[in-house]
Amino acid sequence: MITYQPNILVFSPEQAEAYAECIRDHGFTSVKAAATQEEAEKYLPSTEVILGWNFPTKLLNKPIASSVRWFQSIGAGVDDLIADNLIPENITLTRIVNQFGSYISEYVFTFLLYILKDVPRMKQSQMERQWDPFISESLAGKTIGVAGLGSIGAEIVRKARAFEMNVHGLSFSAKQAHLVDCHFTPDEWGEFVKDLDYLVLTLPLTDATHHIINRDILLAMKPKACLINVGRGALIDEGDLIPVMQSGHLLAAILDVFEKEPLPKDHVFWSMLNVYVTSHLSGPSTTDGVSRFFVENLKRFLHEQPLHGLVDRKRGY
Structure with missing residues (x-):
């Protein structure tokens, strides 16, 4: 039984609702899905955790994102996120590992x-x-x-x-x-x-x-x-x-x-x-695989345990 429910925002231009539904199936009910910047702006206030792909990171510097503590990338590569100085240092970054x-x-x-x-x-x-x-x-x-x-x-x-x-x-x-x-x-x-x-x-x-x-x-x-x-x-x-x-x-x-x-x-x-x-298809991020990884990390987040796929910004991955 999950007692504390963090506010989660799933952002994906194409699969946001599919990811959100998988997460809800694991007992997390406070999950919003956004596919556009406008929807992200609507749901960001009070959001603590983001599961995202191609997220409009300029929003993370606005007051509406002040509650965000953790950003979980849907992909394995995070060089774009590390190079993005719009993401505040206090937001923890994680990437998908052991999936591909x-x-x-x-x-x-x-x-x-x-x-x-x-x-x-x-x-x-x-x-x-x-x-x-x-x-x-x-x-x-x-x-x-x-x-x-x-x-x-x-x-x-x-x-x-x-x-x-x-x-x-x-x-x-x-x-x-x-x-x-x-x-x-x-x-x-x-x-x-x-x-x-x-x-x-x-x-x-x-x-x-x-x-x-x-x-x-x-x-x-x-x-x-x-x-x-x-x-x-x-x-x-x-x-x-x-x-x-x-x-x-x-x-x-x-x-x-x-x-x-x-x-x-x-x-x-x-x-x-x-x-x-080939069209960047060798290691697909499947909805089920990503969701299972994210849910496991959510449980670690709630118990204040080290997150899987933790990104070291100085190391670069």
């Missing part, structure tokens, strides 16, 4: 197998009614490098083990170094990438990781290696990546995130045969 590992790791291996096993050739043979029993390569014995060993990176490592791959990792701390065969730190990018068949980026975007993948790093990779970005778009300097891909140095770049989203229709990536473009 399965989805994103399946996305990664979907493309690795699609390319390695040459699925397009198989389908073309079918269309042409050609019997073409070619021998493809195996992931076993290949070397995958995972940059970022949080919950997403750790799940990619786990699945790589199932394919009997060699696994290297890079992270800003060595807390998860035991997960990989070789661990590297951020001052060892050149050493980290030089032996990889596949480089997977799951890092958060911070000042230290902005454009961390540049021409020098790309050219330090093995010819015909593959780059996969499921982290943040600005981890890669797209201006450097384009000529590297045009030169054929890398076999493929699999990109789910970009510096500007949606990717402009006239962007060269759309037409490059060795670049695979």
Whole structure:
């Protein structure tokens, strides 16, 4: 039985009411849903907790938001919120964690197998009614490098083990170094990438990781290696990546995130045969998953326990 009911505002341009209904189903009744700035302004007075996506943060500096104590982002990436100086320092920020590992790791291996096993050739043979029993390569014995060993990176490592791959990792701390065969730190990018068949980026975007993948790093990779970005778009300097891909140095770049989203229709990536473009879909925020995470954090909030996904503004994530 929930005795104290904090005033909760759910903000989402498209799914606010769906999230609110899920939260109410868990016994929290003081929940308002807003899909527009006008609705947010209406419900902000006396609001203590916000679950939000694309929230109009300029409202948080107004007197109507003086009661807000905690802002839970619906997504995992919070670089935009951290950079937003309109959010008062006294508001606690949290992000979704431990929700996306399965989805994103399946996305990664979907493309690795699609390319390695040459699925397009198989389908073309079918269309042409050609019997073409070619021998493809195996992931076993290949070397995958995972940059970022949080919950997403750790799940990619786990699945790589199932394919009997060699696994290297890079992270800003060595807390998860035991997960990989070789661990590297951020001052060892050149050493980290030089032996990889596949480089997977799951890092958060911070000042230290902005454009961390540049021409020098790309050219330090093995010819015909593959780059996969499921982290943040600005981890890669797209201006450097384009000529590297045009030169054929890398076999493929699999990109789910970009510096500007949606990717402009006239962007060269759309037409490059060795670049695979997807629409920031590898790690979906499902209504049920986000709501369960938020409700668990609400219970911790009510009992004054440390919140999951707590954001360190100085660290950047």
